[in-house]
Amino acid sequence: MSTISPGLVWRLSSRNIWRNPKRSLFTLLAIAVGIWSALSLSAFTRGLNQTLVLKAINNLTGHVKVMHSDYHRDPVVQHRISMPGDRELEILNSVNVKKWAARVRVPGVIMSERESYGVNIVGIDPAQEVNLSFVGEGIAQGRELKGPEDEGVLVGKKMLELLQTDIGKRIVLMSEGEAGEIADRGFRIVGVFDAELEATERVFVFTGRTVLQNMLGIGDDVSEVSMRVVDGEQDLVKTELKAALPNDDVETWETLEPLTVAMRDVQSGFLHIWNIIVVVAVGFGLVNTMFMAIFERTREFGLFRAIGMRPAMIYLQVIGESIVLLICGALLGNSIGLLTVHYFADGLDLSRFAQGLEHFGAGRIVYPILRTDDVVVSNVTIVVLAMLSTIYPAWRAARLEPVEALSKI
Amino acid sequence: MKTLTRILPLLFTFLIAPLCASASEDSAKAKEIVRAAVDYWRDKSSYTASEMQVKRPTWEREMKMVGWTKGMKKSLIRFTEPAKDAGNASLTINEDIWSYTPKVNRVIRIPASMKSQSWMGSDFSYRDLARSDEIVEDYTHKILETKQVDGHNVYVVEMVPHDSAPVVWGKEVLDVREDYVMLKHQFFDQDMKLVKVLETKEIRNLGGKLYPAVMRMSNVEKPEEWTEIRTIEAEFGAPVPDSTFTLSNLRNPRAR
Numbered sequence: 001m002s003t004i005s006p007g008l009v010w011r012l013s014s015r016n017i018w019r020n021p022k023r024s025l026f027t028l029l030a031i032a033v034g035i036w037s038a039l040s041l042s043a044f045t046r047g048l049n050q051t052l053v054l055k056a057i058n059n060l061t062g063h064v065k066v067m068h069s070d071y072h073r074d075p076v077v078q079h080r081i082s083m084p085g086d087r088e089l090e091i092l093n094s095v096n097v098k099k100w101a102a103r104v105r106v107p108g109v110i111m112s113e114r115e116s117y118g119v120n121i122v123g124i125d126p127a128q129e130v131n132l133s134f135v136g137e138g139i140a141q142g143r144e145l146k147g148p149e150d151e152g153v154l155v156g157k158k159m160l161e162l163l164q165t166d167i168g169k170r171i172v173l174m175s176e177g178e179a180g181e182i183a184d185r186g187f188r189i190v191g192v193f194d195a196e197l198e199a200t201e202r203v204f205v206f207t208g209r210t211v212l213q214n215m216l217g218i219g220d221d222v223s224e225v226s227m228r229v230v231d232g233e234q235d236l237v238k239t240e241l242k243a244a245l246p247n248d249d250v251e252t253w254e255t256l257e258p259l260t261v262a263m264r265d266v267q268s269g270f271l272h273i274w275n276i277i278v279v280v281a282v283g284f285g286l287v288n289t290m291f292m293a294i295f296e297r298t299r300e301f302g303l304f305r306a307i308g309m310r311p312a313m314i315y316l317q318v319i320g321e322s323i324v325l326l327i328c329g330a331l332l333g334n335s336i337g338l339l340t341v342h343y344f345a346d347g348l349d350l351s352r353f354a355q356g357l358e359h360f361g362a363g364r365i366v367y368p369i370l371r372t373d374d375v376v377v378s379n380v381t382i383v384v385l386a387m388l389s390t391i392y393p394a395w396r397a398a399r400l401e402p403v404e405a406l407s408k409i
Numbered sequence: 410m411k412t413l414t415r416i417l418p419l420l421f422t423f424l425i426a427p428l429c430a431s432a433s434e435d436s437a438k439a440k441e442i443v444r445a446a447v448d449y450w451r452d453k454s455s456y457t458a459s460e461m462q463v464k465r466p467t468w469e470r471e472m473k474m475v476g477w478t479k480g481m482k483k484s485l486i487r488f489t490e491p492a493k494d495a496g497n498a499s500l501t502i503n504e505d506i507w508s509y510t511p512k513v514n515r516v517i518r519i520p521a522s523m524k525s526q527s528w529m530g531s532d533f534s535y536r537d538l539a540r541s542d543e544i545v546e547d548y549t550h551k552i553l554e555t556k557q558v559d560g561h562n563v564y565v566v567e568m569v570p571h572d573s574a575p576v577v578w579g580k581e582v583l584d585v586r587e588d589y590v591m592l593k594h595q596f597f598d599q600d601m602k603l604v605k606v607l608e609t610k611e612i613r614n615l616g617g618k619l620y621p622a623v624m625r626m627s628n629v630e631k632p633e634e635w636t637e638i639r640t641i642e643a644e645f646g647a648p649v650p651d652s653t654f655t656l657s658n659l660r661n662p663r664a665r
Contacts, residue, residue, distance in 0.1 A: 109525075113577045113598040116525045151573070169599045172575045174524075182504045184575035 009313050013320030016293065023289060024325060030285045031329025031386065032336065034278040038378040039337030041274055043368035044348070045267045050369055056260040057253050058134045059200060060103070060122065062226035063234050065256060066241055067249045071223060072256070077106045077176055080221040087244045092227065096237050100227035101128035104212045108175030110155070110205055112163035119159070119205045121173055123212030123222075126150070132228055134195055135206055142167045142191030150208035152190030156201025160192050167192060173205065178217040185215050271374070275381050282382060283389035290322055290393035301397055302405025311398040318394035319387070326383050334379065341370045439550035439566045442585050447481075447542050449589035454479045454649040455616075458642040463531045466633045472529065481542045483654040487662060488529070497529065500659040501539045509659045516660055532605070532626040532636040544581070547574035553582070562587040578604075590619055603629045616643035 017024045057063060066088070068079040083102055084092055092100045104123035109116055122135075126145040129136030138144070140157060153171065155163070165171060170186050177183030187207060195201045213219065229237045234252055242250045254261050294301070301314055347365040455478045462471045473490035487498040496511035506519040524535045548568035556563050566583045570576035579599035584592040594607040605628050609621035620643060627635035652658060 111525055111577050113579075113596075113604055165599070170570075170572065170577065170579075172577050174575065185573045186570060186575055186577075188572060 006313075006316070009317045010320055013317050014324050016297075016317075016321050017324055020293070020296075023292070027285060027289045027325050028329045028332065031282050031326060031382070032333035034282040035330055035333025035378060035382055036336045036340065038271075038275050038278050038382065039334065039370065039375060040340045040368070042271050042374040042378065043337075043341045043370040044366065045271055046369040046371055046374065047348075047366045049264045049267055051366055052260055052263055053253075055196070056257040057228070060105070060133050060135075060204070060226060061253050061256050062100075062132060063229045064227050064238050064241065064250065064252050066225040066245060067223065067251070069247060069249045072249060072251070075105065075107060075223070077178060077216050077218060077223075080104075080218060080223050081225070081245075081248055083220050083222055084225055088225070088241065091237065091240045091244060092225070096230050096233040098228045098230060099128070099130075099132040100225060101125065101132050102209070102222040102225045104209055104216070104218070104221075105223040106175045106212075106216065108173055108205075110159070110163065111172040111174065112165040112169070114164050115162060117159065117162060117202070120203050121175055121212060122204055122206050123209035124148070124206055125209050132226070134200070135193060135204070139191045140194035142189070144191055145206065145208055148209040149211065150190075151187065151211050152207065153187040154191045154193050154206040155189055156204065157192050157194050158198050158201035159205070160189070162202070165189065173207070173215070175216065177215075183216050275378055278378075279382050279385045283386050286322060286325070286386050287389045287393060289325075290318060290390050291396075293321065294318065294393050294397045298400065298405050298408045301400050302402045302408070305400065305402035306406060314400075315394045315398035318397050319390060322387060322390040322394075326386055330379055330383055334375070337375075338370070341368045344368050435552055436550055439552045439564075440545060442552070442564050442589070443548075443550055443566055443568065443583060444542070444545045446583070446585045446589045446591050447545060449618075450591060450621075451478055451481060451542075452645040454646060456644040456647065456649065457640050459638050459640040461529070461531060462637045462639070463529075464633070464635050464637070470530075477649050477653050479649045479651070479654065484538070485654055485659065486538070494529070496662075498659050498662075499528070499535075499538060500654060500656070502654055504539055506535050506539055507656060507659055514660075516656055532628060532634065537626075543576075544568060544583070547571055547576060548581070558586070558592070563592060588619060590621060592621075605629060610637070615640060616645045618645060 066081065066084075068081050071079040084100075091097065101124065104121075106121050108119060108121040110119045110121075124135065124145065125148040126136065127147070135154065139154060142154075143152075145152060145154060153173070155171075160166065163171065167189050170188050172184055172186050174182060174184035193201070193206075209222070213221065227237070238250050238252055304314060305311070345368070347367045349365055456476070458473070458475045460471060460473050463469060471491075472488055472494055474486055474488045476484065476486040478484040482501075482503045484501045485498065488494045488496065496509075498509045500507045500509075506524070507516050508519055509516045519535050524539075526534060528535050528538055548570050551567045551569075553565040553567045556565065564585045564587070566585060568581045568583060570578060570580075578596050579601050580597045582593075582595040582597070584594075586592055590609070590612055592609050595603055596605045598604050605626065607624060607626045609624050611621075611623035612619050613622040614620070615622055620640065623637060623639045625635050625637045
């Protein structure tokens with residue numbers, strides 16, 4: 001019976017937007033900026049998180065690590081494990097494990113003629129470290145270690161500076177030996193590594209694994225076996241190793257790097273908070289716009305009602321107007337967001353803030369990562385909640401008394 | 410051609426081989442000198458009473474101490490004056506050093522990381538304290554020259570640490586008098602720049618033999634900073650009981 005079809009309501013909604021283009025444009029921009037900020041912020045945070053986690057894993061942690069059950073608590077030479085045996089090797093060489101390395105790692109002291117510093121002395125088999133840790137990624141100056149028998153040492157760039165020494169010169173490394181005695185010997189610096197974090201350059205000193213084993217008098221034993229696994233198989237590998245080595249400690253990086261995990265969780269939480277802030281801001285803006293639109297058109301709504309438009313249609317008309325605004329705003333926001341992420345796809349160089357970033361362990365270059373679920377969550381929360389916020393003005397419009405409305409100016 | 414092949418071995422025998430031989434003989438002799446000097450200095454056992462003066466640009470202080478050594482690996486040093494430092498003691502057995510501070514009534518084992526730090530605020534490090542015959546085994550020795558000082562022959566021995574030796578210096582040069590009294594010990598960095606010097610300022614007859622009674626350790630880069638140890642009284646070769654070098658004696662000194 002009614003001649004007022006939903007199609008007409010829709011037409012009315014979209015035309016109402018152009019009644020006051022300036023106001024609509026600002027609302028649209030508010031929505032767009034909200035979505036854009038949510039998207040780029042989430043992409044940037046995810047990127048920062050990614051570098052954070054990669055850094056932690058690269059920092060001699062790996063995805064899974066096998067240690068003596070007391071090593072994590074007290075990393076001394078007495079808390080060591082034997083080289084991987086047959087059963088362990090079977091797991092380590094399976095398809096689930098990409099790379100693994102056995103290392104000797106003890107606290108010690110590095111000394112030059114002028115200075116001495118506490119460091120972590122790490123004995124490595126350089127071939128095992130490629131694609132596993134930062135030391136396998138190549139070095140800045142000098143040469144790399146040639147094998148587990150290499151008697152040279154690699155020190156960090158910062159450490160070289162602190163010790164006031166140079167490549168080709170000798171330093172002394174000192175640690176506690178197997179029987180609690182002092183184990184020390186001279187080494188020649190053969191290379192210098194350059195890590196993104198200065199702390200890393202200060203903490204680690206690398207030499208051949210066999211050489212360090214001989215210095216400490218621990219035979220063929222090692223301190224840790226660290227590995228990188230295929231995505232998603234981390235817990236499986238951990239369970240298998242734990243079954244094979246019931247007396248040793250098998251941990252994933254989440255346990256070994258609680259700070260990184262906490263940082264990651266805090267940042268994810270922050271993203272949600274930001275989404276809510278954006279929703280609230282956009283929502284209020286939208287409510288305000290819709291109220292203004294309704295007050296302007298009180299007489300018009302009264303007329304509609306008088307000529308027989310049902311309240312539901314008026315309600316839909318107002319909601320429809322906000323939907324058009326929201327969809328256009330969302331489209332605009334998403335495209336600017338995608339463009340922003342695309343623009344920084346080659347990495348956002350934060351070297352200027354490097355020192356500050358070091359405090360929370362992030363690298364100098366951040367690659368933004370736009371995850372589909374982040375896009376969906378931001379869009380859905382913003383669009384849905386903003387729509388909910390227009391229900392009230394729409395409801396007010398629908399409830400207008402025709403006679404009263406018509407008599408308004 | 411034929412003559413050349415015949416001449417080459419001859420050349421080697423008469424020209425090169427003696428050089429090599431003399432080089433290794435020279436190094437053996439140098440090593441002997443260093444060993445004898447260390448033996449002469451530490452003796453079988455010793456007791457010394459000495460003063461230590463630490464000099465800095467803005468302040469200086471003096472302490473008195475007594476010390477016992479036995480063999481190459483054991484030593485005990487205890488401060489007696491001033492009252493503030495009295496009772497502070499350091500015990501060295503092999504490479505381990507323990508320190509006792511009466512104020513806190515605690516024996517602390519000096520960790521490896523602290524060994525290169527200053528001992529009692531002086532220019533000596535804990536390492537210098539534990540140092541004894543390492544300078545014999547860890548180095549390659551060479552006599553640089555033999556010179557005349559005050560009517561004595563003095564050997565100048567260059568000591569280059571082995572690559573794997575736990576020594577940070579580029580080389581050390583030791584001046585040893587023919588009667589094995591050490592005159593000077595110079596420490597060079599790896600650019601062969603002189604860093605610190607331990608010098609004998611005065612030789613006196615102490616405990617029945619000539620002994621470097623006044624020794625001064627100075628830092629070449631900071632000329633106004635030095636530490637002098639003046640030995641007042643000494644006894645050598647007298648039996649020192651093993652119980653002297655124990656943690657309980659470090660904490661609760663027995664009457665000597």
